[in-house]
Amino acid sequence: MSDKEQCRMPLVPEQAAILGQCRRDFCDAVNVKFKCTAVLHNVEQADHFGSKTRGVWRGEKRYSTKLSSGVEVSVWKDDLTRHKVEAVVNAANENLNHGGGLAQALCEAGGAMIQKWSDHHIHKVKKVKTGEAVLGPAGNLPCQYIIHAVGPKVSQNPTKKEIEHASPLLYNAINSILQIVVKENISSVAIPALSSGLFNFPRDLCADLIVKAIQQFHEFGGFQDKNVEIRLVNNDEPSIQEMERATRAMSDPTSTSPSYSGALQGRNQSMTSSSSGSLQLGKITLTLKKGYIQEEKADVIVNTIATNCDLSKGEISKAILNKAGKKIQEEISRMRNPINFSGGHLYSTNGHGLGCHSVYHIAMTYTSKTTLYSSVTECLRKAAQGYKSISFPAIGTGNLGFLKQDVAKIMMDAVAEFSKQYMNKLEVYFVVYPKDNEMLQAFENEMKKKKGAPNYPEVHNNLATSFTSAAKETTANETPTVEFYSVSNEALREAKEWTINMLQPSKTKIIKNNHVIHFGQEDHMYLLSLQTMLNVHIEEFFRNGKGGITITGNPLDVSCAAIKVEYLLCKAQEDFARTEECDILYSVVRWSCKINQIRRIICSILQK
Structure with missing residues (x-):
């Protein structure tokens, strides 16, 4: 790379964590936007939900309690696509169309068998009604079964009446899951915060209802003295904390929180x-x-x-x-x-x-x-x-x-x-x-x-000084860094400024790019899945001739989502440019064909 210029930017831990979660999107976006090559050093790779792929991944057990029947209820921070239990619960819709959020992540990790079985079930049997659940194969996932459970869906800012109508349906969905667990002699099951993602059910009420359903199933003898382990598994910190709060309250009614909410x-x-x-x-x-x-x-x-x-x-x-x-x-x-x-x-x-x-x-x-x-x-x-x-x-x-x-x-x-x-x-x-x-x-x-x-x-x-002084915290060969290579110093400067802006903590990021109008159905589904995977809110806009995307949520998650969205827009721009080139080429070919046809006609006339 002797003919190329380069610059090196040290990263503080939060920035390294963001780039580890969206490494490929970041490098590709830098390449497309600035014609630069980005190389990450000492940045651990992560997948959909932030799980490390370097070394052996182990979920984090936050809290555990045992019911009098011997059933263990525990709260975990982990990626459900990797979590090792006998059965994993999927947050499904009535048509078992796994096109977004957790459902899409499980399908991508488990392979085509999951959607294929789901389509067969819908075609041969029936839709899965809200509040019900069905047992299916897990494909390549590290478990034996997937329990597809359909929770209720509410509006983004649900009214009290909506919640009152939806709550019994969520309770029924958890009850249906537990019935399947007992009937099929499943020894361990991982349950996410059902309905709280794309379906907008309030996270705290979701946790309360899930724990209440488990507790009442136990109190009415539903577990039939079977040794069952129920894991409440999520990857986003707010859901984990709500699950821990609700589970602790079940085991110790005098305390409503692991920290200070009992004050x-x-x-x-x-x-x-x-x-x-x-x-x-x-x-x-x-x-x-x-x-x-x-x-x-x-x-x-x-x-x-x-x-x-x-x-x-x-x-x-x-x-x-x-x-x-x-x-x-x-x-x-x-x-x-x-x-x-x-x-x-x-x-x-x-x-x-x-x-x-x-x-x-x-x-x-x-x-x-x-x-x-x-x-x-x-x-x-x-x-x-x-x-x-x-x-x-x-x-x-x-x-x-x-x-x-x-x-x-x-x-x-x-x-x-x-x-x-x-x-x-x-x-x-x-x-x-x-x-x-x-x-x-x-x-x-x-x-x-x-x-x-x-x-x-x-x-x-x-953070302004952190970029230049982060190397002091560790030795030079251990400091997370990103290196940029390009033939242009101007491109290096722009790439670095863009990276700093993407990594700057903010609860809201607005990406202005008119190519949002060229998004296809797959792109829109990907944005929906990002909302669940990163626990952010994504909104597209196009007004006064200007379009773009607004992302809101936890600052670290917002930065990660923004980088992924930037690359998605890069791809849309490339696809649009490719389509335009094809259209122009097609027009030129048609024009050439017409000219040749006219020439042949003139030659034919002259010959006569």
């Missing part, structure tokens, strides 16, 4: 907090304790809130609102100029009915590890300007969807890095909901690492 119920319990260890970081004393954040007596307590500043949204915020009183909502509603930081805003209010002087309310405009790090740093910076103590809850393990081990590491790293710059004494408390032993353990593990480490790891607090 409201816990307010009437003993409010004493128990310390679980402390760590000295320069002038900062970091203490880990069990307790309820709304009962803290520190100078400042930290809250996480919705971007619209509605304090009744989110369990931590709701608990703080109930303790502080309505005046805290009135105060934050009047605010117009919050402190802005990378990825969010910080609002400061009085403590009102709380035992603190101030409450720092964090509103994240997009969710990423760098945003979480920045939010902790900003709270510390502001508290250090006049206060002596600050209490944090475990930020981001609820609706924001961060993994607990990631939260523990990021929050610890933020305090450690801040301690290098701060010269006065400050007491920092990490307050963990008493029943969340998993979160407590994650913090304790990070605290042990800090006690044994002479130097604190560097964490970058904004």
